[in-house]
Amino acid sequence: MKLHNQIVFITDADCRTGSSLIRRLTEEGAQFILNSRSGGAAIASELTSIYAAGSQAFVVNIDLCSRAEADEMLKEASLQLGTVDILIHNNNVVMPASIESCEEERFLQSLNVNAKSAFICTQAAGKQMADKQSGKIIYISSIHAEKPTGSSFCYSASKGAVKMLSKEAALVLGRSGINVNTIELGPVEGDNEKFRSSLSTLYNDYEYKVPNAVLGDYDDLAELVLFLSSGESRYINGSDIRLDGGFLLHYMNFKMKRP
Amino acid sequence: MSIAGKIALVTGAGTGIGQGVAVELARRGAKVAIHYNQSDAGANHTKQQIDEFGGDAIIVQANVANKQEIERMVKNAADQYGGIDILVNNAALQLNYSFFDHDEASFDRMMGINLKGYWQCMQAVIPYMKAKQKGRIINMSSVHSKRPTDFDVVYSMTKGGIRMLGRESAIELAQYGITVNTIEPGAVDVGKQSARESRPIITPEDMEKHKKTAGHIRNKFPLGRVGTPLDVARLVCFIASDESEFMTGSSIRLDGASMLL
Numbered sequence: 001m002k003l004h005n006q007i008v009f010i011t012d013a014d015c016r017t018g019s020s021l022i023r024r025l026t027e028e029g030a031q032f033i034l035n036s037r038s039g040g041a042a043i044a045s046e047l048t049s050i051y052a053a054g055s056q057a058f059v060v061n062i063d064l065c066s067r068a069e070a071d072e073m074l075k076e077a078s079l080q081l082g083t084v085d086i087l088i089h090n091n092n093v094v095m096p097a098s099i100e101s102c103e104e105e106r107f108l109q110s111l112n113v114n115a116k117s118a119f120i121c122t123q124a125a126g127k128q129m130a131d132k133q134s135g136k137i138i139y140i141s142s143i144h145a146e147k148p149t150g151s152s153f154c155y156s157a158s159k160g161a162v163k164m165l166s167k168e169a170a171l172v173l174g175r176s177g178i179n180v181n182t183i184e185l186g187p188v189e190g191d192n193e194k195f196r197s198s199l200s201t202l203y204n205d206y207e208y209k210v211p212n213a214v215l216g217d218y219d220d221l222a223e224l225v226l227f228l229s230s231g232e233s234r235y236i237n238g239s240d241i242r243l244d245g246g247f248l249l250h251y252m253n254f255k256m257k258r259p
Numbered sequence: 260m261s262i263a264g265k266i267a268l269v270t271g272a273g274t275g276i277g278q279g280v281a282v283e284l285a286r287r288g289a290k291v292a293i294h295y296n297q298s299d300a301g302a303n304h305t306k307q308q309i310d311e312f313g314g315d316a317i318i319v320q321a322n323v324a325n326k327q328e329i330e331r332m333v334k335n336a337a338d339q340y341g342g343i344d345i346l347v348n349n350a351a352l353q354l355n356y357s358f359f360d361h362d363e364a365s366f367d368r369m370m371g372i373n374l375k376g377y378w379q380c381m382q383a384v385i386p387y388m389k390a391k392q393k394g395r396i397i398n399m400s401s402v403h404s405k406r407p408t409d410f411d412v413v414y415s416m417t418k419g420g421i422r423m424l425g426r427e428s429a430i431e432l433a434q435y436g437i438t439v440n441t442i443e444p445g446a447v448d449v450g451k452q453s454a455r456e457s458r459p460i461i462t463p464e465d466m467e468k469h470k471k472t473a474g475h476i477r478n479k480f481p482l483g484r485v486g487t488p489l490d491v492a493r494l495v496c497f498i499a500s501d502e503s504e505f506m507t508g509s510s511i512r513l514d515g516a517s518m519l520l
Contacts, residue, residue: 153427157420164419168412
């Protein structure tokens with residue numbers, strides 16, 4: 001087991017990336033701190049499998065943008081489980097918004113949930129990791145940290161900010177033996193709806209723009225997260241890893257592999 | 260490459276890069292609204308330089324963290340000159356707090372000015388540019404939109420956000436004839452700064468330190484010098500001109516190749 005007794009903090013346990021991560025990392029012996037907006041209700045089956053595997057989960061529901069709440073929670077968790085070994089920030093809230101007409105409140109909501117939470121959690125968990133001179137921080141970001149969405153600029157701007165957070169943290173925390181990396185995921189099924197745009201044709205025929213015409217899923221993500229969480233990835237630091245099957249390289253429509 | 264008669268708003272034009280940009284735009288015949296927030300001394304100095312060669316400039320004030328103040332400022336400039344053709348988003352805050360010294364408040368403050376402020380200044384000028392079906396928005400970013408600073412995590416987060424703001428707005432605003440481009444300056448010698456908190460990207464003291472630790476300046480800057488506000492201003496003038504009409508959504512690193520070392 002690659003993560004035996006390693007303590008993994010997942011910042012959004014309730015979303016689909018959260019449940020895939022929990023399932024895969026449980027198989028490798030991880031223990032969990034799970035931030036769940038539903039207070040655990042939405043992840044009942046995941047929790048059952050954690051316990052069945054003989055692992056533990058510390059389920060919380062905190063404001064990830066509050067350093068005081070994050071510190072307090074991690075302190076409590078450390079008494080029950082121990083300090084964080086692996087931080088996985090996977091908050092990805094996409095809210096349609098145009099530059100021209102978006103309201104300030106929506107912009108700030110998106111920035112906070114997608115980027116400020118990453119910053120606060122990095123400080124809080126990063127402190128614990130720095131104290132023990134080891135740790136892994138992984139941001140689950142999106143190809144839209146690079147490619148405009150044409151529909152949700154607050155989201156891509158937030159993920160652009162996280163990209164730089166990752167690089168700064170890779171330097172500062174890297175000096176304390178911590179690896180910090182970003183995964184830029186996409187597209188997975190349903191992203192054409194999530195990023196529906198009247199400006200960008202990116203998601204037209206999106207499944208065929210992946211050269212092999214097979215979309216990835218959250219289990220692919222979980223495999224990469226496992227690798228980045230393990231000792232095997234010790235020299236990977238400050239990287240943005242695009243996990244998109246080659247989607248963003250698409251150029252010639254007529255060469256698409258169609259059924 | 261004419262920008263004569265064009266109306267430009269330059270934020271943070273009382274010091275450093277913004278001042279250099281405002282003066283050069285005016286020298287080439289643009290009408291320039293010089294924005295400042297806290298102290299008008301710098302803005303007056305900018306205007307004085309423009310007045311000396313008979314250029315046309317006004318001074319406008321706003322806290323760019325506040326949407327109402329931005330709207331008032333833009334309306335003020337547009338009313339006086341008859342619209343806005345060129346927006347140079349430049350006003351930014353750099354606190355230089357270390358990684359663990361930043362907190363929620365400093366994060367909010369920097370994001371409020373550097374990222375939200377840029378976006379809301381864009382939002383405020385869009386109606387004027389839309390009316391003319393033409394406009395130029397130039398966002399001053401930094402080499403730290405790609406390469407970390409190692410001294411201010413939130414600063415580079417704001418610049419990472421600006422990078423995507425520029426790319427998104429390029430595709431959204433193209434339908435109105437508005438182009439959006441980003442300049443990423445490296446170290447720029449901006450002289451002595453008066454404002455306590457808004458430290459320049461590199462101070463003369465830092466340069467001295469650099470020289471001592473890095474040996475010859477070419478070890479850090481292949482052209483043998485750091486940038487000047489005029490270097491940045493010349494690029495702004497090109498982007499603001501009609502000759503750049505097909506360029507949008509671009510980010511131009513302007514650092515004398517220092518990031519390549």
